[in-house]
Amino acid sequence: MKHLRILEVGMHFDPSGGGADRYFSGLLGGLQDLGADVSAAAFGLPGPEIASALPLGGAMTGLLARLQAIRRLRPALREPGRLVATHFALYALPLSPLRHVPHVVHFHGPWAGESAREGQNALVIAAKRWVERQVYGSATRLVALSTAFRDILCSEYGVPEHRVCVIPGGVDISRFRPAENQTAARLQINWPPEKKIILCVRRLVNRMGLENLVAAFAQIAPRHPDALLHVAGRGPLAEELRAQATALGVSDQVRLVGFLSDHDLPTAYAAADFSIVPSGALEGFGLITLESLACGTPVLVTPVGGLPEAVSALDPGLVLKGCDVEALAEGLARALAGGLPSSHACREYAANGFAWPQIARRVLAVYEEAANDSSR
DSSP, rough: OOEEEEEEEEEEOTTTSSSHHHHHHHHHHHHTTTEEEEEEEEEEEOOOOOSSEESSSOTTHHHHHHHHHHTHHHHHHSSSEEEEEEHHHEEEEEEEETTOOOOEEEEEOOHHHHHHHHHHHHHHHHHHHHHHHHHHHOOOEEEESHHHHHHHHHHHHHHHHGGGEOOOOOOTTTTTTOOOHHHHHHHHOOTTEEEEEEEEOOSSSGGGOOOHHHEEEEEEEEGOOOEEEEEEEOOOOOHHHHHHHHOOOOOOTTEEEEETTTTTTHHHHHHSSSEEEOSSSSSSSOOHHHHHTTTHHHHHEESSSTHHOOOOOTTTGGGGGGGHHHHHHHHHHHTTOOOSHHHHHHHHHHHHHHHHHHHHHHHHOOOOOOHHHOOO
8 A cells, every 4th residue: 555645624623622623633643643644624723733734714714715725625635645534524525525535534423413403494404414425425434433323324324334433532641630639629620629529511502411410410419418510511501501400499509610621621520529421312422431531530421322332341330221310310329329430440441442542543544444445
């Protein structure tokens, strides 16, 4: 095989954005550490850690200008040895299909399906599904974060199973690590040192299960007056969640702490007693599970999508019995009573199975396989 020159096309360079942006940033770092010839194109300002960056425009660039900027990458892709890897179907569309250029799609979730869960217009949902079908159908290979997402690609988009490779997300274990002193970590971010703190890091949107989580916490709060639920994130549900906590009489124990910066996020995980991912639908893997575990903090997850695949090998008891209020309340009460994996066990599990160099090596093998197939 000729020397492989990889172009990663992501959404944004800023790793403090959503899970797809953090995955993009982490994978780039892992590939660079392996010595791969990789360049990256995305919107926003690249950090100095990216060796070969191609900024496509500002983070607030309009849609038409974004698509035009991406299309200008096409001539470079015709150079010998090129492979393109994309992380968002809409941004892949201007590049797809390219004859004799291997194209690997990283599937971070069903764009149309997520829009449907948020109640978007049916015509918009249909347009997004059309874009996805065009891109996924023409890809040489697709990387899914879990078997659950692989099954969505095959059943909903008609992608042949042999073209889909299941590779989990990764975590930067040098950045996400346990605190030397939990009390000091709490004081650093102004959290009370004497409380039991449950952390939930989520976008404040419908499919995240946050309303059920607040209701579940309200059920167990009278028996655990020293417990606090910290919900970190931003989104349209913020005021509704505050009003719900007030109506249920737990406004003093449920705290919406807002957006956590990239700098504060590891400290927050390390400061919590345990974290929880209460998603109700369309959760492909959940990088936040790995980030929590790498910080030595156990994480409870609902039995949705790829979440059980992320934690069950560590302890099947971390997977809740359901997504409903009763299942969440039972899980919270059980966790507050103890019996969760130790900080050391959580850290070792994340470091030994999900560090970015390991994950990047598996992704690179898929790229090489796609390039070999395209050259035949």
